[in-house]
Amino acid sequence: MEQKLEFIDKGRCGSIIYKDEKGEIKVSYEFGGTSVLVFIFIPTIEEWEIKTSRPLIDRSRILTFIAEQSIKEKASNCSYNIKEDYIEIIQTSTINL
Numbered sequence: 001m002e003q004k005l006e007f008i009d010k011g012r013c014g015s016i017i018y019k020d021e022k023g024e025i026k027v028s029y030e031f032g033g034t035s036v037l038v039f040i041f042i043p044t045i046e047e048w049e050i051k052t053s054r055p056l057i058d059r060s061r062i063l064t065f066i067a068e069q070s071i072k073e074k075a076s077n078c079s080y081n082i083k084e085d086y087i088e089i090i091q092t093s094t095i096n097l
Contacts (some may be wrong), residue, residue, distance in 0.1 A: 005069050016040060018066055025052050025062065037075055038089040040066065045084070063087065 006017040018025040029040045048059050060082075063086040067080040067087050082086045 003065050003069075005066065005073065006032075006073065012062065016066060016070065018062060018094075025054070035091055036088050036093045037078060038070070040070065040087040040089065042066075042086060074093070 003018070003020045005018065008015040013028065013030040015028050016029055016045050017093050018027070027040055027042055029038050033035065035045075040090070042063060045056065045059070048054070049055050050061075052059075054062070063082050067082060067089070070089060071078050071080060075089055075091075077092055079090045081090065
């Protein structure tokens with residue numbers, strides 16, 4: 001099974017479900033304001049293995065996929081920053097939601 005995302009929209013917030021051959025990881029998101037379009041809330045380094053049942057070595061790869069695929073599917077012409085406990089999707093020009 002390849003990596004993919006499922007989006008569950010609930011107005012100004014919702015969930016993103018990351019899926020691959022090992023299972024699913026569910027994270028939540030909330031729309032921001034000004035230049036940050038969306039905050040995607042993620043487990044910290046300390047929480048990662050407990051909350052995801054995945055090795056820490058997979059964290060960067062999975063979070064990068066979530067950020068890049070979210071932009072591809074929901075927010076073209078945006079960029080992202082991965083922080084300790086959230087991903088910022090940053091508006092850089094016109095958005096196609």
